[in-house]
Every structure is written in structure tokens, then in C-alpha cells.
Amino acid sequence: AKTGIPTIAVGMPLNSKPENTRLSNLQLDFLSKLNVKTFEYDLTKTFNSFEGLMPEFFNSDLSIANSKSRMRMMTLYHIATNVKGIVVGTGNKVEDFGVGFFTKYGDGGVDISPIADLYKTEVRELGRYLGVPQEIIDATPTDGLWDDDRNDESQIGATYEELEWVMEYGINKISHTEKEFKVLQTYQNFNEKNKHKMVSIPIFDLKQNEII
Secondary structure (H helix, E strand, O other): OOOOOOEEEEEOOOOOOHHHHHHHHHHHHHHHOOOEEEEEOOOHHHHHHHHHHOHHHOOOHHHHHHHHHHHHHHHHHHHHHHOOOOOEOOOOHHHHHHOOOOOOOOOOOOOEOOOOOOOHHHHHHHHHHHOOOHHHHHOOOOOOOOOOOOOHHHHHOOOHHHHHHHHHHHOOOOOOOHHHHHHHHHHHHHHHHOHHHHOOOOOEEOOOOEEO
16 A cells, blocks of 8 residues: 555455454554555345355354355455456465464465565564554454354464464474473464465376376
């Protein structure tokens, strides 16, 4: 936005908690004072129609959460195509390259990731530098995709600061305290099970007769 490149920010409430929508609107209001056009599209009715189309396949809370994220991705790409633009990712280093805490083809479906090499603590510092409202910076990180009050750190089982420590120092550290070991184990478990999100899609190489 500060470069003068036309920028669009979109609020997409979807069965969202009122507090999440309030913070989203606060950020949209902040961005509207910059070189940013803001829009808000409530996707709740659209998603509920999707559920009504195939109720027999709406028994998994995880699939529901992921589908919400993918509907938002689809909305962003629809807008981007219409304005001949690109979709900008908001994932940080821990999410994108550490524990894979994003939805495949959902919030992970983007064209560029300008802050993907920044840790969460660095994103907060950048927010302060850019004048982002303090209550957004201080807000408990949450994907807002679940019906209950779970947040990122309760889902992962470790704080972003702890995971950052693992990525910077903990992986190659020879000995760990009990707490450090638990955090390291949490990181490794998530990294392993979400590896499919963070590496290229496996393909069968006909010449080598193997999967690469």
C-alpha cells in the first residue's frame, strides 16, 4: 500500500465470532486510510448453502474449518482475477515453514508471501512500526475457523515464542530441559504431519521409475 501499488483488503466474516469481526473491521478501517480499497463480504449464507448441498459430508469439524478457509481463498482469487491482481499471503515463518499451521489451498493458497520469513514476534514489531492498532497486535492469535474459542496456541500446544526458539536454537541443541524437550517434540510432530503442505506435491517420475 505504501508503494502506491493499488491494494485491496477484504473482510470475510463466515459464522465468525463478533470479536473477530470487530478486529477485522478495525484493521480494514486502519487500511482504508492508506492506499487501500476495503470491502466486506459476509460468506455465511454462501457457506450454509454449501453445507445444505451435501449435509452427509458435514460431519467433520476439521473439514468444515478447512472449507471455510478455502471459500475465503476462492473469494480472494475471484477478486484478484477481476482486477488483474495477485493474492497476498499473510503467513509467518512458524506457520509457513515450521509447523505448517495453515489450510492447504486455503490461506496457504497465495501468489506472494511478503512476511513468510518473519517470526510472529517480528510481525508484531513490524505492526507497531507501521502503526497497526495496538489491540490487533496484542490480540490472541486465532484462525477463527471453529465454533468454540480455541486459538492457534491451544491448537498447537505451544506458544509462537516457544516455536520460534525451536526453529532458531532448539533443533540442533544437544541437551534440553523437560519443558524444552516437550516444545521440541510438539514442533517436530506438527512439522512431520504437515510436511505435505510445505513441500512440492509428489509426482511419479517415469524415467526414474520412482516418486519424487
